[in-house]
Amino acid sequence: MxxxxxxxxxxxxxxxxxxxxxxxxxxxxxxxxxxxxxxxxxxxxxxxxxxxxxxxxxxxxxxxxxxxxxxxxxxxxxxxxxxxxxxxxxxxxxxxxxMEKHTAYCAMMHLGMPVPTTWLIPPKDYVTQNPDLEPTLTRYAKLFDIGRLGQRMDFPMFVKPYDGGGWRSVRKTDNEGDLRDAYENSGADVMHVQAGVYPYDAFVRSIGFGPQVRHVSYDPDKPLHDRYREQHYDTIGAADLETLRKITLTINTFFGWEFNSCESLRKDGVWHPMDFANACPDSQVTSLHRHFPWLIKAYIRWSVFCAATKRPMRMTLDWAPYYAIAASERSYTEKLDAYAKIADERLETARFEEFCATHLSHLDEVAHEFFGGPVARDAVHQKVASLFPAHEIEPFTELFWQRIQDWRQETE
The missing domain is CATH 3.40.50.20 (Rossmann fold)
Known part of the structure; x- marks a missing residue:
């Protein structure tokens, strides 16, 4: 031995x-x-x-x-x-x-997910940074009027880089003037123009880590430290959360992402995934606060499981099973169930849950104790100090720390 x-x-x-x-x-x-x-x-x-x-x-x-x-x-x-x-x-x-966000949109649209209408538009000022392309664009780039998109999609619309960039690069446009201005100032980036999902009654960010999924209600209009809400909207029930789990794990396993987040908006009872190519999602206490301990435990469970079982790396992406389901006569709900079954098989969900129950049953207790101690508080302080001005370090350290303590109290 x-x-x-x-x-x-x-x-x-x-x-x-x-x-x-x-x-x-x-x-x-x-x-x-x-x-x-x-x-x-x-x-x-x-x-x-x-x-x-x-x-x-x-x-x-x-x-x-x-x-x-x-x-x-x-x-x-x-x-x-x-x-x-x-x-x-x-x-x-x-x-x-x-795989940029553009690719993710195309694939999930093909699988039948209700992704908002999205256009890809050429870069506004590509030649300045890439002069060698001037002959090509002069000969073949077709002139277009971006204002006409307003006749095809209702405002508001969102103008954002096709390959991501986060909310700092996303611009909400409420009228044709906003849309034209957003494009004029987009520089050399290839951009998406995406229809807004309005009016929505819930906004959820689902964080997938292996088979584990955490759903967090989200408010994009708040400052970063308050965007992740502490509690869900009252109208989100178990059936909604299960739908979001299936959407998240379908996206993740399709692209070989074990750690990714999916943002979805609910309108008229339908969940519209609209930002879901985030394969290095936010892991910082300064935004996650009370949800931060869940993330750490998810990191540990999945990494230990993969290491202990010598889980083989899936180096290539096999999309054929998903496309076969997409081509079938099943309803969207039935297709989503079938996609999720593939996801659970690829992520070995049943084996993972058994492993955690057998070998990591003490994780909750160890984590609960740790997040009440000085090392955890110092970790919060270090992250806050790296981002916030000096006069805000202590107040925000205490804010995030107290939210973690609220989590500890609720999970005792």
Whole structure:
């Protein structure tokens, strides 16, 4: 009988709060998981950025990746390690690299999801930054009048980069003048113009982590620290949440994303997913506050499960089963049920839940105790100090800390 160490790497960027909490709770868990005649133990290490030989080995079994969406060096190391060393990484790096929000919209529209009407429009000022394209655009770019979109879609509309950029890059337009101004100031970006879903009566952001999904009511008009509401709208019931779970896991497994978020608006009883290519979602206590402990536990459950079971990496995307369902005569509800069944099979939901019940039953207790202690509060303070002006550090540290304590009180 021997101890076998499973190595979990954290590939980090500006993250401060969640890695501290992840590492400390993993130490508190002190996992010893039987594996045949042996015992599995777990080591957590932050991945460094350095030159690498393409033939060198990789010591990690699982890497939680927070860099490949924007940092090429880490992305290429991870892809190398997946291809040559059998590394399991969250999320599929080829999918993250190639699938913009535009691709996600197209795919989910094809699967029948009620995504709002969306147009792709050429960049306004591409030639200034890319002069070599001037001959092509002069010959073939067709002049168009963006104001005419107002005749095809009702206002408000949203103008946003086709490949993402978050709410800081999204502009709500309420009339033709707003629409023209938004386009005139869009620079060299290829843009979407998307119909608004109005009037909606609920806005939910669903965070999917492996088979785990957390639904949080969302208010985009609030400042960042208050956008995630502490409680749901009163009108959201279990059936709505189950529909959102199926939508989220369908999107995630279609694109090979195990950690992704989906924003949906409800209008006339129908949930419209309208922003769901976020394969490196917000993990910061400064926005998640009372929902932050759930996220840390989700990180731990899924990464430990993948490392312990040596879950094989799905390097390629198999869309045929989804497209076969989409082509069938089933209703949208029936199709969504079938998509979700594929998702649960690909994510090994039943096996995962059994694993957690058997080997991680003490996680809730360990996390509950940790989030009442000084290390957790210091993690909150460090993140606040990195973002807020000096005179706001202590007030906002206390705000987020108190919301976590409210969560602790409610989960006792």
């Amino acid at each position: 021997a101890d076998i160490v499973r190595n979990i790497g954290l590939s980090l960027g500006a993250d401060l709060c969640w890695p501290i909490c992840y590492e400390q709770i993993m130490r508190g868990l002190d996992l010893n998981i039987p594996s045949g005649a042996d015992t599995l133990r777990f080591d957590v290490e932050r991945v460094t950025i350095e030159p690498f030989d393409l033939t060198q080995g990789c010591k990690y079994d699982v890497v939680i990746d927070r860099l490949t969406h924007w940092f090429h060096m880490s992305r290429e190391w991870i892809k190398k390690a997946v291809l040559m060393d059998g590394l399991y990484v969250l999320n599929n790096p080829w999918s993250v690299q190639s």
